[in-house]
Amino acid sequence: xxxxxxxxxxxxxxxxxxxxxxxxxxxxxxxxxxxxxxxxxxxxxxxxxxxxxxxxxxxxxxxxxxxxxxxxxxxxxxxxxxxxxxxxxxxxxxxxxxxxxxxxxxxxxxxxxxxxxxxxxxxxxxxxxxxxxxxxxxxxxxxxxxxxxxxxxxxxxxxxxxxxxxxxxxxxxxxxxxxxxxxxxxxxxxxxxxxxxxxxxxxxxxxxxxxxxxxxxxxxxxxxxxxxxxxxxxxxxxxxxxxxxxxxxxxxxxxxxxxxxxxxxxxxxxxxxxxxxxxxxxxxxxxxxxxxxxxxxxxxxxxxxxxxxxxxxxxxxxxxxxxxxxxxxxxxxxxxxxxxxxxxxxxxxxxxxxxxxxxxxxxxxxxxx
Amino acid sequence: xxxxxxxxxxxxxxxxxxxxxxxxxxxxxxxxxxxxxxxxxxxxxxxxxxxxxxxxxxxxxxxxxxxxxxxxxxxxxxxxxxxxxxxxxxxxxxxxxxxxxxxxxxxxxxxxxxxxxxxxxxxxxxxxxxxxxxxxxxxxxxxxxxxxxxxxxxxxxxxxxxxxxxxxxxxxxxxxxxxxxxxxxxxxxxxxxxxxxxxxxxxxxxxxxxxxxxxxxxxxxxxxxxxxxxxxxxxxxxxxxxxxxxxxxxxxxxxxxxxx
Numbered sequence: 001x002x003x004x005x006x007x008x009x010x011x012x013x014x015x016x017x018x019x020x021x022x023x024x025x026x027x028x029x030x031x032x033x034x035x036x037x038x039x040x041x042x043x044x045x046x047x048x049x050x051x052x053x054x055x056x057x058x059x060x061x062x063x064x065x066x067x068x069x070x071x072x073x074x075x076x077x078x079x080x081x082x083x084x085x086x087x088x089x090x091x092x093x094x095x096x097x098x099x100x101x102x103x104x105x106x107x108x109x110x111x112x113x114x115x116x117x118x119x120x121x122x123x124x125x126x127x128x129x130x131x132x133x134x135x136x137x138x139x140x141x142x143x144x145x146x147x148x149x150x151x152x153x154x155x156x157x158x159x160x161x162x163x164x165x166x167x168x169x170x171x172x173x174x175x176x177x178x179x180x181x182x183x184x185x186x187x188x189x190x191x192x193x194x195x196x197x198x199x200x201x202x203x204x205x206x207x208x209x210x211x212x213x214x215x216x217x218x219x220x221x222x223x224x225x226x227x228x229x230x231x232x233x234x235x236x237x238x239x240x241x242x243x244x245x246x247x248x249x250x251x252x253x254x255x256x257x258x259x260x261x262x263x264x265x266x267x268x269x270x271x272x273x274x275x276x277x278x279x280x281x282x283x284x285x286x287x288x289x290x291x292x293x294x295x296x297x298x299x300x301x302x303x304x305x306x307x308x309x310x311x312x313x314x315x316x317x318x319x320x321x322x323x324x325x326x327x328x329x330x331x332x333x334x335x336x337x338x339x340x341x342x343x344x345x346x347x348x349x350x351x352x353x354x355x356x357x358x359x360x361x362x363x364x365x366x367x368x369x
Numbered sequence: 370x371x372x373x374x375x376x377x378x379x380x381x382x383x384x385x386x387x388x389x390x391x392x393x394x395x396x397x398x399x400x401x402x403x404x405x406x407x408x409x410x411x412x413x414x415x416x417x418x419x420x421x422x423x424x425x426x427x428x429x430x431x432x433x434x435x436x437x438x439x440x441x442x443x444x445x446x447x448x449x450x451x452x453x454x455x456x457x458x459x460x461x462x463x464x465x466x467x468x469x470x471x472x473x474x475x476x477x478x479x480x481x482x483x484x485x486x487x488x489x490x491x492x493x494x495x496x497x498x499x500x501x502x503x504x505x506x507x508x509x510x511x512x513x514x515x516x517x518x519x520x521x522x523x524x525x526x527x528x529x530x531x532x533x534x535x536x537x538x539x540x541x542x543x544x545x546x547x548x549x550x551x552x553x554x555x556x557x558x559x560x561x562x563x564x565x566x567x568x569x570x571x572x573x574x575x576x577x578x579x580x581x582x583x584x585x586x587x588x589x590x591x592x593x594x595x596x597x598x599x600x601x602x603x604x605x606x607x608x609x610x611x612x613x614x615x616x617x618x619x620x621x622x623x624x625x626x627x628x629x
Contacts, residue, residue, distance in 0.1 A: 045393045052397065063478035069471040073502075073627040095475060107626075110584075113592070114628050115509050117584045169626055176620045177480045184518060184526075184617040186481040186554075186604050188496055192474045193626040277629050287592060306565060308592055 066174045066190040067095035069148075075170075076252075076277070077155065078199045078206075081163075084156035086131055089194065091172040092148035099140050099175040102151050104128040107169050107195065109282040112213075112244050113308050116195070118169055125161040126168065126198055129154045140175065155198070163200050164250045165280040169193040197277060199251050209249035210329030213283050215338040217241055217323065218304055235346040239313040240304035243286045243325055247278040254278070257327035257335070259288050259311060264319040271311055273327065286310055286327075317344030472508070474625035475499040481604050486526075486617070489549045491607035497560075498589060500598045500625055507592050507628030510600075512621060513585035514576035518554045518606060520615035526608060528575030529553030540586050543572040552609045554619075560600035562591040573605060576621055585624065 069092040079085060091100070106123055107116040130137055131152035143149055153170060171193030179185055199206060218240040219231035233239055245255050255278065259271040271288040278284040285308055292314035296305035304312065324339035477497040484492050502508050518526040530553065531538035531546040538544035538555065543566040546555060555573035558564065564587065566572065577583035589600050606617075 042389050045389065049393060049396045064480055065475065065477050066479050067473065067475035067499075069473040071471045073472045074629060092471065092473075094473065109629075113590070114507050115587055115590055116626065116629065117511065118624060118626075120579060167629070171624065171626070174479075179616075179618045180480065180482060182485075182616055184483045184486050184492075184606060184615075186483065186494075186514075186518070187618065187620045188476050188479045188481060189620050189622045190474060190476045190479070191622060191624040192472065193624060194472070195626060195629045197629060279629065 064177055065095040066098060066188075068093060068100070068172055068174065068190060068192040070172060070192045070194050073194050075194065075196045076199075077197065078201060078204065079155075079157050080202055080204075081157050081161045081200060082159040084154055087153045087155065089151045089153055089170055090148050091143070091151065091192070093143040093145060095145065097142070097144045099142055101138055101140055101173045101175070102130065102135070102170070103138055103173055104153075104168050104170050104196075107167050109167075109279050109284075112283040112285045114276070114284055116167075116169070118171075118193070124166045124168070125158055126166050126200075127156040127158065128168070128170075129156070155196070157198075157200055161200050163202060165252055166198045166200065167279060168196045168198070170196055197252055197279070201251070206251035206253075206330070207249040208251070208253055208330045208333050209247065210253045210255055210278065210327070210333075210336065211246050211248065212243070212325065212327060212336055212338040213246035214242055214244040215323075215325055216340045217342050218307075218309070219342060220303060231340075231342040232347075233317060233342055233344045234348050235317050235344050236348065237317075237344070238292055238302070238304070239317070239342065239344075240309040241288070241311040241313065241323060243273070243288065243310040244283050245278050245286055245327060245329075246283045247280055247329075250280055252277050252279050253329045255286065255327040255329050257325060259323060259325045261313065262322045262324070263317075264321070269313075273310075273325070317342075318346070319344065472625070472627045473499075473501040474510070474623075476623060481621075483604065483606050486606055486608045486612075488608055488610040488612065491549060491605055493603050493605045495601055495603050498600050498602060498623060498625075500562075500589065501596045502598075502627060508590065508595070508598075508625065509587050509628075510589035510623055510625045511585035512556070512576060512588045512602075512623050513579050513583070515620045515622065516580040517578060518617035518619045520613065520617050522613065522615060524613045524615060524617075526554050526606060526612065526617050527552070528578060529555035529573060529605070529607075530575070531555070531573055538572075538574050540575060540577045540583055543567045543574045545571050546573040546605065547571050549607065552607050552612070554604070554606045556605065557603040558588050558600055559603070561595070561598040562589045563600050564588065570603065579622070585622070588623075589625075 071090050071092075075087055077085060089102075091102070093100075104122070106119045108119065109115070110117050128137060131154050132150070135141055135149075135151065141149055151170075171191050174190045176187040176189040179187060217231055217233075219233060221232040223230040223232065241259065243259065245253075247253050254275045255273065256275045257273045259273060261269045261271070271290065273286050273288045276284060276286055288311040292312040294305065294309070294312055296302070320341060320343050322339060322341045324337065327336045329336065475498070477499070479496070481494045481496055483494050486492055498510055500508055500510060514528075516525070517528055529538065529546060529551065531544040532548045532551050536544040536546070538546065543557070543564070553575065555575045557570055557573050558567045559570060566574075574586070577586050579585075588602070589598065591598060604621075
């Protein structure tokens with residue numbers, strides 16, 4: 001084996017020597033050698049270009065992806081019995097070509113954070129249909145990549161429909177991928193929805209019964225004394241505020257108002273409450289602005305990361321503070337008021353100071369001794 | 370005579386080299402040009418620092434304010450304002466909700482292949498859920514299975530209860546699932562806006578079973594406006610030695626909806 005290698009090396013050296021103009025045996029040989037060298041360079045160049053072409057044209061292989069968009073994201077409708085309305089929805093496909101269906105199902109609110117759960121069976125007096133010439137609800141539609149489909153949704157309230165609120169979700173449902181024989185698999189089905197809030201009213205008047213269900217600050221230290229709760233914060237702490245509105249009426253309400261913070265030195269700050277829908281017979285956590293930034297992406301997230309909050313107050317607080325809120329549930333309706341309070345004191349600073357003084361005292365005592 | 374012949378050859382050789390060089394340059398430039406052609410998109414303008422996304426083709430629009438008022442203006446937008454007709458009031462359109470970035474939901478892989486299941490050897494597979502939203506702010510994604518993993522014979526792999534006893538998980542509460550002697554089918558969530566009971570990658574929940582009338586559960590939700598909120602779903606299945614051999618399948622429905 002080594003002998004063969006040695007022979008190859010010798011012939012290579014011989015070739016190289018014969019190709020060199022000063023060491024070669026003759027000019028004709030050297031010309032031929034140059035031609036051979038040129039050809040080998042051509043081959044080398046072409047190989048590089050081919051490799052570059054293949055490398056650059058290589059694309060990563062992705063699994064089957066579903067990506068849908070929907071617009072508009074929310075619809076609020078106040079309508080008389082016996083009337084109908086036409087709404088244009090658009091569902092776009094940003095993923096692989098897919099087959100999808102448009103459907104409408106009722107939903108119910110499940111918590112005060114604004115989350116909902118779809119019912120899998122249709123119910124209620126409202127009638128939905130599509131005015132598209134070639135598509136019906138629950139009918140499969142092919143949607144190519146980067147294509148979109150307009151769905152003309154006809155919402156009809158029958159003449160005898162009872163007054164009240166009805167909540168539905170119009171959604172596009174991609175057909176799940178076909179299963180693979182021989183392996184166990186779970187197939188994911190994507191559904192994207194847009195909520196429809198319908199208030200059926202003959203006169204246009206709505207039933208407003210709103211109240212403040214909860215308004216308080218979330219404190220780590222609470223002292224209950226003389227039937228009153230005293231909430232304590234360190235001066236540097238951020239103060240999380242919770243404001244939950246309850247709707248006991250038959251129709252949805254959109255409370256508007258503000259939260260006011262008053263300090264014992266006369267300082268005052270006002271925070272505007274975002275108008276958000278509170279559905280009939282439910283509660284909703286309202287948010288207010290401007291709120292401090294909530295950063296929960298830390299190793300030890302603060303306590304207020306465990307649940308949604310309405311407002312996060314930041315700054316240096318000292319003494320007793322009063323927080324009040326005033327909400328209006330409808331135009332002309334009586335305002336609803338609630339208030340809470342907290343005490344802020346630089347506990348950490350004072351503890352640190354006492355600790356430092358103690359250490360200094362110890363050192364002084366030792367030095368004297 | 371011999372010298373001139375040599376020079377001729379030299380010139381010829383140089384010309385060939387030059388020709389080869391030109392061919393190489395042209396081939397390389399063409400391949401680069403061909404490869405750099407991208408898809409043609411709608412009128413979106415962007416630089417390193419900004420991106421203007423055209424949800425609708427408008428004449429103009431702006432947010433204006435002074436000491437006494439805030440005014441949001443949109444011209445040429447269809448169904449831009451709250452409009453009224455005889456018998457109904459409709460509130461829709463992007464001016465009403467500022468939904469310039471449409472509500473979008475993606476699943477990166479819809480076929481979650483768990484492979485061939487062997488007793489006491491848990492199999493996992495992942496997919497990513499992505500939500501983008503520039504509109505009303507709040508969103509949620511719920512999950513539920515049509516039925517437990519089921520073979521053609523009708524045999525099923527039951528939903529997991531995790532490690533059991535103190536670590537018994539439910540549809541609403543994730544618990545530790547590390548024991549290879551605990552069987553079933555479940556999922557873990559990690560990433561943006563996922564429920565807090567998924568403490569780490571060893572915490573699992575079973576999917577709510579729609580065939581058993583269990584309500585879908587929220588697997589992603591956020592109160593704030595978000596773009597590209599991503600969460601990884603890890604599916605896990607582990608079977609007992611008495612489990613019948615077969616190909617077990619189910620459909621998991623992920624439903625994304627913006628806030629009301």
